[in-house]
Amino acid sequence: MAFLYIPILVIVIFSFKNSKYGVDFQIAQPLFKWYGSLFENDQILNAAENTLIVGVISTFISTILGSLLGYGLHRYKFPGSRLFAWLMYIPVVTPDIVMAISLLLMYAALRNFLPIFEPSLFTMIIAHITFQISFVAIVVRSRLAGLDNALEEAARDLYADAWQAIRFIVLPLATPGILAGALLAFTLSIDDFVISYFTSGPTSGTLPIWIYTTVKRGITPDINALSTIIVLLTMIAVAASNLLQRNAKD
Amino acid sequence: MIAKTNKPRAKKVTASNTVGGEVLNPIQVLARAALTAGPGVIWITVFLVIPSFILLAFSFLTRDDLGGVTRPFTPDNYVRFAGWDILGFDPVYLEILGRTVLVSLVTTLFCVLLAYPVAFFIAAHGPKGRNTWLTLVIVSSWTNLVIRTYAWMIVFSPGTPVTELARVVGLVKAGDGLYPSDFAVYWGMVNTYLPFMVLPLYTAVERVDWSLLEAAQDLYASKIQAFVQVLLPQTLPGLVAAIILTAIPALGMYVVPDLLGGAKVSLIGNSIAQQFGTSRDWPFGAAISFLVMGLTLLVLYLYARRAGEEGMRDLL
Numbered sequence: 001m002a003f004l005y006i007p008i009l010v011i012v013i014f015s016f017k018n019s020k021y022g023v024d025f026q027i028a029q030p031l032f033k034w035y036g037s038l039f040e041n042d043q044i045l046n047a048a049e050n051t052l053i054v055g056v057i058s059t060f061i062s063t064i065l066g067s068l069l070g071y072g073l074h075r076y077k078f079p080g081s082r083l084f085a086w087l088m089y090i091p092v093v094t095p096d097i098v099m100a101i102s103l104l105l106m107y108a109a110l111r112n113f114l115p116i117f118e119p120s121l122f123t124m125i126i127a128h129i130t131f132q133i134s135f136v137a138i139v140v141r142s143r144l145a146g147l148d149n150a151l152e153e154a155a156r157d158l159y160a161d162a163w164q165a166i167r168f169i170v171l172p173l174a175t176p177g178i179l180a181g182a183l184l185a186f187t188l189s190i191d192d193f194v195i196s197y198f199t200s201g202p203t204s205g206t207l208p209i210w211i212y213t214t215v216k217r218g219i220t221p222d223i224n225a226l227s228t229i230i231v232l233l234t235m236i237a238v239a240a241s242n243l244l245q246r247n248a249k250d
Numbered sequence: 251m252i253a254k255t256n257k258p259r260a261k262k263v264t265a266s267n268t269v270g271g272e273v274l275n276p277i278q279v280l281a282r283a284a285l286t287a288g289p290g291v292i293w294i295t296v297f298l299v300i301p302s303f304i305l306l307a308f309s310f311l312t313r314d315d316l317g318g319v320t321r322p323f324t325p326d327n328y329v330r331f332a333g334w335d336i337l338g339f340d341p342v343y344l345e346i347l348g349r350t351v352l353v354s355l356v357t358t359l360f361c362v363l364l365a366y367p368v369a370f371f372i373a374a375h376g377p378k379g380r381n382t383w384l385t386l387v388i389v390s391s392w393t394n395l396v397i398r399t400y401a402w403m404i405v406f407s408p409g410t411p412v413t414e415l416a417r418v419v420g421l422v423k424a425g426d427g428l429y430p431s432d433f434a435v436y437w438g439m440v441n442t443y444l445p446f447m448v449l450p451l452y453t454a455v456e457r458v459d460w461s462l463l464e465a466a467q468d469l470y471a472s473k474i475q476a477f478v479q480v481l482l483p484q485t486l487p488g489l490v491a492a493i494i495l496t497a498i499p500a501l502g503m504y505v506v507p508d509l510l511g512g513a514k515v516s517l518i519g520n521s522i523a524q525q526f527g528t529s530r531d532w533p534f535g536a537a538i539s540f541l542v543m544g545l546t547l548l549v550l551y552l553y554a555r556r557a558g559e560e561g562m563r564d565l566l
Contacts, residue, residue: 001368001383004390004444007401014404065290072287076279084291085562086554090298092566093494094546095502097519101526101539102301105308108532130297133290138566191394194504198526208396215400215509227397238389242381 008231015224034225044226046203047210054121054196054206055189058128063182065129066136067174070181073137074144088138091131096194103127104198119201127199128189135188136181143177144170176244183241187234302543308536319532327537343521343538350518353507354500357439358447361496362489364440365447369455369485372448384452391445399509402438403429406510430512438506443496450495450564454488487557491564494553498546518542 015034038044072078073085091099103126110117117123151173155165193208200209207230214223274282309327314320333341372383390398405412406428416422428434458481466476482489504519511517518538525535554562 001386003364003441004387006405007398007441008390008393010401010404011397065293068286068288069290069294072283072285072290076283076287078280078283078287080291081283081287084287084294085559086550087294087298089550089554089562089565090547093498093550095499095519095542097502097504097522098305098539098543098546099298099301101522101535102305102543103297104526105532105536106297106301106304109304126297129293133293135566137290142563142566187392191392193394193396208394211394211400212396212505212509215396215403219400219404223400227394230397231393234392234394235389238385238392242385242388 011224011227011231015221015228017221017224034221035229037222038226038229041222043210044207044222047205047207050121050204051190051206051208054125054128055186058125058132058189059182059186061125062129062132062185063136063178066133066181066185067140067178069133070137070140070177071144071170071174074141085141088134091134092138096192097198099131100127100195100198103130103195107199119199119204121200121204124196124200124204124206127195128192131192131195132185132188135184136178139181139184140174140177143174143180147173179244180241183237183244187237190230191234305536305540305543308533309540311533311536313531313533327534328541330534331537331541346516346518346521349516350501353435353439353517354497354503356436357443357500358493358497360436360440361443361447362493364444365451365492368444368448369451372452373455373458384449387445387448387452391449395442395505396509398441399438399506402434402441402510406434406437429510432511434510435507438510439500439503442503442506443500446495446499447492450488450492451485452488453564454485454491457488458484487561488564490553490557491561494549495565498549501545502542 069084069088073081073088103123107117107119107123147170152165152169155169156162160168190206191208192206193212196206197209197212200206205213207226211223211227214220308319310323310325311319311321312324312326331343331347333339333344368387372380372387375383404410407413408427413422413426413428416428417426422428462484463476463480466480471479502519502522503517504523507517507520508523511520522535522538522542525531525538529535557564
């Protein structure tokens with residue numbers, strides 16, 4: 001467990017070091033000076049803005065599509081439904097770089113007719129939705145599989161129409177699964193580096209891309225400060241999703 | 251062998267044409283499926299399935315002088331990967347492939363060795379303690395990969411206590427860091443994939459029927475016998491899922507060898523990235539990617555056939 005947390009600790013500690021270079025450690029004067037400098041760096045602010053835009057839009061779309069897909073696959077058998085239930089696991093297992101390259105090539109092919117597929121926030125959002133849908137659908141589907149079908153049938157017996165049964169029975173029961181899926185999708189989006197790296201344009205870099213390109217030139221305490229903030233946000237997201245799942249069990 | 255530990259479920263009555271207590275004809279089922287699953291199915295087809303075929307198509311093209319792509323369709327890229335070039339036989343990419351498979355297997359092995367004790371450790375706690383420890387594992391697995399990797403660059407740079415210790419022991423020369431090196435790559439990879447190994451393993455350990463272990467001990471089984479004959483078979487489904495979740499993504503790992511291996515350690519992931527960066531040979535990059543994708547699909551397909559629906563759920 002220590003093995004997993006050493007890197008995180010090191011970054012938090014080194015975000016409070018005074019000198020910009022070297023491994024000597026003296027506490028920063030003033031304490032939060034590297035944190036303050038983050039908010040004066042236009043590149044970082046731009047990257048943070050991009051990360052949030054991509055994260056929010058892709059999570060919104062993928063949660064809707066993924067939840068519907070999860071419900072459809074859970075409920076109905078249609079030609080190809082088994083194939084798609086299997087296909088959903090591809091983004092879970094496939095190395096990121098392979099997905100990134102195939103999207104990059106498709107964008108390149110599409111660009112000949114549709115200029116909108118120039119690398120940009122737009123292409124990155126599409127790429128993110130593609131892997132997020134699978135995760136949301138899997139989470140929602142397994143939540144639905146744990147529910148009792150009799151509840152929906154009882155509602156129908158009491159003259160609820162199909163829509164009412166979904167609206168008042170299935171949706172409320174599936175909500176914890178949908179929220180957990182959305183949270184997972186959002187975290188995956190803001191954490192993603194490889195797929196973003198290959199599908200983003202020159203001005204659409206996200207925070208992980210900024211950290212990566214900067215680290216290649218040398219590690220400075222402001223990167224550590226930024227990383228500390230990101231790690232903190234991740235922890236909050238995990239805690240929230242944990243809470244959701246615990247409430248769901250009650 | 252992946253044992254099916256769960257009892258075969260009774261077939262659901264509501265499965266095909268009686269949905270939510272009403273009888274639907276096949277066309278109604280199709281219509282409702284199209285309304286719900288439709289958009290997601292279309293999205294996955296357009297942005298996941300079709301790009302895979304585009305990848306395959308690109309892999310048979312040829313690089314032109316400007317770094318673009320041109321016809322004719324040839325299998326040259328695959329021939330080149332296998333080692334035959336205009337310059338003769340040089341299996342440099344096979345070596346990279348071999349090294350990648352080795353790194354992936356060694357990483358997986360170390361993860362298994364480390365993850366089993368962790369999984370049992372977590373399962374030994376009460377419900378509250380389990381939750382806390384699990385959350386800690388999940389937090390680390392959700393923490394950005396780039397961040398976790400460059401943290402090791404700090405730890406392994408020249409002059410830190412860890413590097414000093416390695417210098418005293420004689421592992422590195424004075425003034426050098428522990429990275430870039432093979433060691434740093436392995437270290438970073440194990441660190442990256444350990445949480446993905448622990449989570450499915452823990453799920454399996456949680457399901458273990460401990461009374462069988464007690465029975466084995468009553469019958470004078472040694473600790474090793476008890477593990478191999480009682481615990482291992484029961485946790486095998488989780489272990490297989492965990493191995494897939496570690497070994498396959500590790501094959502395409504790009505960030506860790508790039509940051510911790512420097513230019514010294516080249517793996518498949520870096521080779522692919524290189525074709526789309528400095529080398530600008532897209533068709534060759536597509537061919538390498540397609541080989542990795544083919545391998546992934548093969549493993550996933552075999553796994554799905556043997557482990558079924560339950561096994562697929564172990565993956566997430």
